[in-house]
Amino acid sequence: MEKLTICLLLFAFSFSLFSSIADAGSIGINYGRVANNLPSAVKVIALLKSQGVERVKVYDTDPAVLKALSGSDIKVTVNLPNELLYNAAKRPSFAYSWVEKNVAAYYPSTQIESIAVGNEVFVDPHNTTRFLVSAMKNVHQALVKFNFHDKIKISSPVALSALQNSYPSSAGSFRSELVEPVIKPMLDFLRQTGSYLMVNCYPFFAYESNSDVISLDYALFRENPGVVDAGNGLRYFSLFDAQIDAVFAALSALKYNDIKMVVTETGWPSKGDDTEIGASVDNAASYNGNLVRRILIGGGTPLRPKEDLTVFLFALFNENKKPGPTSERNFGLFYPNERKVYNIPLTMEGLKHYVDRRSPAAGEQRTQKGGKVNVSGQTWCVASGEAEKDHLQAALDYACGEGGADCRSIQPGSTCYNPNTLEAHASFAFNSYYQKKGRAMGSCYFGGAAFIVHQQPKYGHCELPTEE
Numbered sequence: 001m002e003k004l005t006i007c008l009l010l011f012a013f014s015f016s017l018f019s020s021i022a023d024a025g026s027i028g029i030n031y032g033r034v035a036n037n038l039p040s041a042v043k044v045i046a047l048l049k050s051q052g053v054e055r056v057k058v059y060d061t062d063p064a065v066l067k068a069l070s071g072s073d074i075k076v077t078v079n080l081p082n083e084l085l086y087n088a089a090k091r092p093s094f095a096y097s098w099v100e101k102n103v104a105a106y107y108p109s110t111q112i113e114s115i116a117v118g119n120e121v122f123v124d125p126h127n128t129t130r131f132l133v134s135a136m137k138n139v140h141q142a143l144v145k146f147n148f149h150d151k152i153k154i155s156s157p158v159a160l161s162a163l164q165n166s167y168p169s170s171a172g173s174f175r176s177e178l179v180e181p182v183i184k185p186m187l188d189f190l191r192q193t194g195s196y197l198m199v200n201c202y203p204f205f206a207y208e209s210n211s212d213v214i215s216l217d218y219a220l221f222r223e224n225p226g227v228v229d230a231g232n233g234l235r236y237f238s239l240f241d242a243q244i245d246a247v248f249a250a251l252s253a254l255k256y257n258d259i260k261m262v263v264t265e266t267g268w269p270s271k272g273d274d275t276e277i278g279a280s281v282d283n284a285a286s287y288n289g290n291l292v293r294r295i296l297i298g299g300g301t302p303l304r305p306k307e308d309l310t311v312f313l314f315a316l317f318n319e320n321k322k323p324g325p326t327s328e329r330n331f332g333l334f335y336p337n338e339r340k341v342y343n344i345p346l347t348m349e350g351l352k353h354y355v356d357r358r359s360p361a362a363g364e365q366r367t368q369k370g371g372k373v374n375v376s377g378q379t380w381c382v383a384s385g386e387a388e389k390d391h392l393q394a395a396l397d398y399a400c401g402e403g404g405a406d407c408r409s410i411q412p413g414s415t416c417y418n419p420n421t422l423e424a425h426a427s428f429a430f431n432s433y434y435q436k437k438g439r440a441m442g443s444c445y446f447g448g449a450a451f452i453v454h455q456q457p458k459y460g461h462c463e464l465p466t467e468e
Helices: 001-024 042-048 063-068 082-090 092-104 129-145 176-193 202-211 239-253 281-297 389-400 422-436
Strands: 028-031 057-060 075-080 113-115 151-156 163-165 196-200 260-266 308-311 364-368 372-374 380-383 452-453
Touching: 028 042, 028 281, 042 176, 042 308, 057 308, 063 389, 075 082, 075 092, 075 389, 082 092, 082 129, 082 260, 113 129, 129 151, 151 176, 151 196, 163 239, 163 308, 163 364, 163 422, 176 196, 239 260, 389 422, 422 452
Parallel strands: 028 057, 028 308, 057 075, 075 113, 113 151, 196 260, 260 308
Antiparallel strands: 364 372, 380 452
């Protein structure tokens, strides 16, 4: 009876852990249409549904697209383009008419969940920044008149170029010339309306410009030694998390710790010019596939470990009419004929069979300065001291139960029971699971509660084993 009770408890913890994980993060896709060879909107929505996509973001309010989305159960973010900001800011009647024509005409059968007012306005060459907040307010007032304001949120995607400092993450700050005129008023609006900051984040561009000092594994969510932020002591294992935390740090510096974030664009090109370092099919597959796993498995960033993210991949298709370097036309997950550029999962179900292609140097990891650290091909999995206790306990129970880890040595009276701490016990359990899985990619994560190390850990008199 006691064994049955323990098994039921382990199952409950396991179910609780992975139920929360399944609901933790969300993946959406940007449906751009700067091309002359894309499928019809009806075919596109069928493609999205076939891939299990639950969220889509568009860059306008095209009637054919919004009609095709009707009844699809796909949540939609629509866009009021930059060129309409002036009218929306200066004329409340224009904002009302725009909402009436482009939102009210389709909602709720088309599940519009948010409106992106403008896009990367701070770098718009037409100098529309000064109209942004007024436009957001007028669109919101229009939503109020239709009684949609509790269901549809308003924000505006900002690029990382809005930051004055982004490295290290703890030093994140907004550009000083933007803070008083637009950043603070926008953040006040987001706070008052219960909305969130939209951020476009592209580790590819940082890697491309700094490939001599940024590890490719670090940029692609692969196993790596991590980078310690000297400002707060937190260790980062992905450039994406470091960039997101730079924005969170910038928010904190202005006392807006309560503002949440949605990543409205991120991606990696499958092709680029000769000078575009890192643009390849393999790297794009690794970045987007590992990102999907990172988001859907759950867990926040090192700075905000409790905040799961909604992330929109850029983009659904390769768009042949986009200007600029070759990479701009090769961010798509699909070719216009609906064939996949590369195969990655977009759902929790798909993650069950996902394995990233390993780095070329399997037994080595690049350091932040581009050198090599010989790790002899051996790694261990340990618990993160930053993880929340409840999350860590649930992950420990899963590993020792359904996960099949050998936890006999950490039972009372056994050789490695002491030190009797949650972190030490979880580390033994996580490492056992990790080694049993052949140190497979993704087997040391536990919703962000664990990470890889390259030196054999020791807790008290017990060293973590190298093989199971």
